[in-house]
Amino acid sequence: MNEGSPVTGLEQLRALAFEKVRAKSPPRLALAPAHDLQVLKGVCLACREGLIDQVLIGPAEEIRKNQAALGLESCSCNIVDIPDAREAVLHAARMAVSGEVSILIPGNITDICNVPDTFRVLLGAESGFRRPGDFLSLVGVIEHESYEGLLLVSDVGLVPDPTVEQGIRIIKNAVQVARLLGKKTVRVAILAYEDKPTPTSPTTIAESIIAEFFAREDDPTVIVEGPMRLDGALEEEAIPKKPRGGVEPGRADILIANNIHVGNS
Template sequence: MGSIRSLPDLLAAIEPSGPPVNVACAAADDENLLLSLREAMARGLVHPVLIGPRERVREMAVAAGLDIERVDFVDADGESPACEQAIALCRDGAAQAIMKGAVPTSTLLKAALRADSGMRGDRSFTHVTAFRPKGMRRLLLLADAGVQIAPGADDLEQIVRHTVRVAGLLGHRRPRVALLSAAEFVNPKMPSSVMADVLVKRFANDPCAIVGGPYALDVAVSPESARRKRVGDEVAGRADILITPGIDAGNVLYKSLTCFGGLDLASIIVGASVPLIIPSRGDSERTKLYSIALALLAARAEAASTDVR
């Protein structure tokens, strides 16, 4: 597969790729969730399993315009039982992804992170976002805007590795990873810069990624800023992946892309045994569709690797 350079390219890459993927939708009595599924179903991408109060979910699905003959319903009363049902479906192989409905993200993540959930494919989860900035001809990836609150060095290493895997799905063979801070030098009073220095040394000569930092955002993505500030390494000005030092910076950057930039995004949580789609109520319908597409790309890649094993 060649490099996927835009979110419409992502849709084009998955549409001819086989039968619909079963998606377990936890607490599906949510209008935003159901509307986001409508186009994905029309494109033949997903077979939803709607989990929640059966009659209420069925009525809302009809009102949202879903073809309920192509939907499965699982009765569940309450947020936690709905999450447990979604996890059980994935654990049993009946679904290949989970999508959040009318349930807090924390409730779903708490259930998925339990030791006995069968969902913990890796040590931790990472929220990964793909977007194409205006004026650029390629996608960038951002992590972590939604899971890791105050990651330490080991957590950041896992975030980098998870995001590099997603980059591989989009066609990046050895992506350039920028560890963000507020400046381009190590300052003992700025923990993010110290952490970046630790990670750069850990990833020296890594065959899967080129990791650099610390960088301010402009130096990471703008060749002109990198030139003016005389930062001339392999990553500066050409980053494919942006790693923020914590959820505060990550979430602010994520929301600025939509609030100020008007961009569509594709976001999933990786690190579990199946991808998790955690849409925000503020996300556009296109962003939700693209997020489903990215999750399906990840699910199909996982299925293919399992078949090889």
């Protein structure tokens, strides 16, 4: 695989990960709490394939029981027995801050509530994980047969109702991910129900302000269009091509949701 070439599928991304790991030692990953079956399975399979060195944090007896249920009891891993889910997340955060692990995956805190609560613990002041000035957002990576290449979606889990400033930072974070996937020119569509800002829709006004910000940045490798309908972002024939610059219909690399509910729908 050529260095810097765009990643167009999840299998190619997996192959690239193997290349990186072969060149160095596997990164150390912490999963907390680690008793959730679905997340545990993915992490154990990655460990078995040599992609990561894992630390599982949570109720040790339940973790081993779930590994056996998945047929992954032979998977080599370190288990840190911390039955309390909240304390497990805090322990993982401290390991990340100290450099003991380089990747942290939050599991499902079922006895507190769900994944959003996991992030509240992880990003709270007590964990020390979030440094002053940090802005964190989630970026989803989607592969679909109807779309050529990998499609990024943000924010899907951390910023409930972004302000204009937060919207700009969400886009910048997503562009960084696109760069890591080898994209040289990144096309960003800020989603709305229509393609023009209207006074009766404050969201579309905010999206146009964000798009204008990036236009003033004058970076030809980052093209931001907003507001833009979803069909126009993904389907070439959905809307007429615009005479001015912007994201051409059907050519978006990143979809930006105007709130967390849209991002998860």
